[in-house]
Amino acid sequence: MSVRRRFFVTQALFGGGTLLVCCLAPLIGPTTISLTRVFDTAIPFAENVDAQIFFIARLPRMLAGALVGATLASAGVVLQALLRNPLATPFTLGVSAGASLGAMIVIIFGVRLSFLGVPATPLASFAGSLVAVGLVYSLARARGRGLSTNVLLLAGVTLNSLFSATILFVQYLADFSESFRAIRWVMGNLDVSSYDPILSALPMVGLAFVAFATLPRTLNLLALGTDHAATRGVNVLAAQRLAFVSASLATGAAVSVGGPIGFIGIIVPHIVRLLVGADHRVVLPASAMLGAAFLVTCDVGARTLMSPVELPVGVITALLGGPFFLWLLIRHS
Amino acid sequence: MLRVEGVWFRYENDDEVLRDVSLTIPRGGLVGVIGPNGSGKSTLLRLLGGLSTPSRGYLTLDDDDLTSLSRRTLACRVAMVPQETQLAFEYSVLEIVMMGRYPHLGAFSIEGPDDYRIVTRALESTGTAHLSARLFTTLSGGEKQRVVIASALTQLHGPRHTGTQLLLLDEPTASLDLGFQLEITELVRTLNAQGITVIVSTHDLNLASSLCHELVLLREGRVLAAGATTDLLTRNNVRALYGVEAQMTRNAATGHTLVVPIARTQPGQGL
Numbered sequence: 086m087s088v089r090r091r092f093f094v095t096q097a098l099f100g101g102g103t104l105l106v107c108c109l110a111p112l113i114g115p116t117t118i119s120l121t122r123v124f125d126t127a128i129p130f131a132e133n134v135d136a137q138i139f140f141i142a143r144l145p146r147m148l149a150g151a152l153v154g155a156t157l158a159s160a161g162v163v164l165q166a167l168l169r170n171p172l173a174t175p176f177t178l179g180v181s182a183g184a185s186l187g188a189m190i191v192i193i194f195g196v197r198l199s200f201l202g203v204p205a206t207p208l209a210s211f212a213g214s215l216v217a218v219g220l221v222y223s224l225a226r227a228r229g230r231g232l233s234t235n236v237l238l239l240a241g242v243t244l245n246s247l248f249s250a251t252i253l254f255v256q257y258l259a260d261f262s263e264s265f266r267a268i269r270w271v272m273g274n275l276d277v278s279s280y281d282p283i284l285s286a287l288p289m290v291g292l293a294f295v296a297f298a299t300l301p302r303t304l305n306l307l308a309l310g311t312d313h314a315a316t317r318g319v320n321v322l323a324a325q326r327l328a329f330v331s332a333s334l335a336t337g338a339a340v341s342v343g344g345p346i347g348f349i350g351i352i353v354p355h356i357v358r359l360l361v362g363a364d365h366r367v368v369l370p371a372s373a374m375l376g377a378a379f380l381v382t383c384d385v386g387a388r389t390l391m392s393p394v395e396l397p398v399g400v401i402t403a404l405l406g407g408p409f410f411l412w413l414l415i416r417h418s
Numbered sequence: 419m420l421r422v423e424g425v426w427f428r429y430e431n432d433d434e435v436l437r438d439v440s441l442t443i444p445r446g447g448l449v450g451v452i453g454p455n456g457s458g459k460s461t462l463l464r465l466l467g468g469l470s471t472p473s474r475g476y477l478t479l480d481d482d483d484l485t486s487l488s489r490r491t492l493a494c495r496v497a498m499v500p501q502e503t504q505l506a507f508e509y510s511v512l513e514i515v516m517m518g519r520y521p522h523l524g525a526f527s528i529e530g531p532d533d534y535r536i537v538t539r540a541l542e543s544t545g546t547a548h549l550s551a552r553l554f555t556t557l558s559g560g561e562k563q564r565v566v567i568a569s570a571l572t573q574l575h576g577p578r579h580t581g582t583q584l585l586l587l588d589e590p591t592a593s594l595d596l597g598f599q600l601e602i603t604e605l606v607r608t609l610n611a612q613g614i615t616v617i618v619s620t621h622d623l624n625l626a627s628s629l630c631h632e633l634v635l636l637r638e639g640r641v642l643a644a645g646a647t648t649d650l651l652t653r654n655n656v657r658a659l660y661g662v663e664a665q666m667t668r669n670a671a672t673g674h675t676l677v678v679p680i681a682r683t684q685p686g687q688g689l
Contacts, residue, residue: 089528089529092528165506165507166506166507169506170506171506171507298526299525299526302520302523302525303520303525305509305513305517306517306520308505308506308507308509309503309505309506309514309517310500310503310504312464312469312498312500313500313503315467315468315469315489316467316468316469316493316496316497316498316500317493317497317517317518317520317521317573318489318490318492318493318494318520318521318573319489319520320489358507358508362508362509362510362513363507363508363509363510363513364509364513366528
């Protein structure tokens, strides 16, 4: 099968599956709702409980899950190619933690800035992730040929504990209700209950995905090594910078919506590679779609497994992702 | 035609690696670059491949200044095969060879029938067609080297360009056993016969002797001598280059000079 055919067939399959999951997810939950009642315009919205649950609680949540899942999975793919290590992800590198810290500082200290219509929270989490990716990237450049798994993991552990400690410190400065709200920035939670966070993150996500769309062929070559890429005609420095900024944008946007939800960026790209091979032109879009479906599914689990108590979705992804990560580590060594 | 004129090069905070190197390599040439460790062989290849820019001097390919060409344009004319290729992901052989088309395609385009024809031809001419569906990481050293050469060939194959096509090979046989060494040598000879200009850096004097028409002898970043292989492969030159006493014989079967190292005459440079 030609690359072209394989590309379209794969994307159609992943796209169809993701659409199905996203349509089903809002219908599942502790309260059963009827679709006919949800869309029954005869009942006023204020009295239509089914419509309220659907439009206020579940639909934004599904959209948030899809957005965050797609974004984190793609950022994972880009970081893995950029650092030439299949174990790199926004979460394990401490990039998510950096983004969380940024978001939390803005929330706790009540900063009310905005830039080109994008409010302070997503901007601050972008800044946080940019700092973290910048640190990891300069470490990789200083060491030349990509990052070995050891250095990568150590850098991640260090950054994660550094940012976590700062997050705790900032929390300590805040009062109780603020620090309760701040739990999201520690655990990861998709309980957005409004469309606002999604809308504010959207410009950054859009920008990141435009950049991602230009990258796959270049990522393939960067994965062979920078010298190899350069002799094949890649402008390595420009490509690395674009990959680095767009991955930070994506992670910042995702974290501003759902907090540091872990392991999406590693589970999803690995499953995709097992299914469709390593070509980033197939892997990147397929990972975005599977990421959306995966996180939406995990969130359905978070809402229903211990119902009526809701789990933060970050707990579910960590319970799935932790063992998966260990298995990968064992397999790679 | 490739011209190197008065080229100097140093890495950051380091001594000069190349000192006043001047060379002329005709289109269709098959040139070996030899010299001890640290003599600047790999650096010279890196400069020719556009991976580094000289601190002084000029590099021209068919009268175009190499350093002023864009990465993409340069890649259509000069391809490089590194000593070793390590992958971060499991690419198939076909995918690796297809990546050679990078400089010929836009960011969003997908390879078309022409690209497939070029890739198929490259796979066939390197004897790797039967491997195309295999994963690169599962290949032997010799197979990997041939696949990377195939990828370099697809890169050089462009409809727009009719000038010199330059293939740079950095110690292509360094990690290969005898059988694979012969295979790669034969492949390089065939490619050269098809009109591709080849520059090979190597430690193997007998490989250089049997393969290369011309040699460039590098020592401490300077060109000690450059010219026809038969003229340059002498006892005096081997002694001057490596500090090694060698016996030179003529191989009766092939007519090539055979270098048999006997003893070290002076201590190494310690580089």
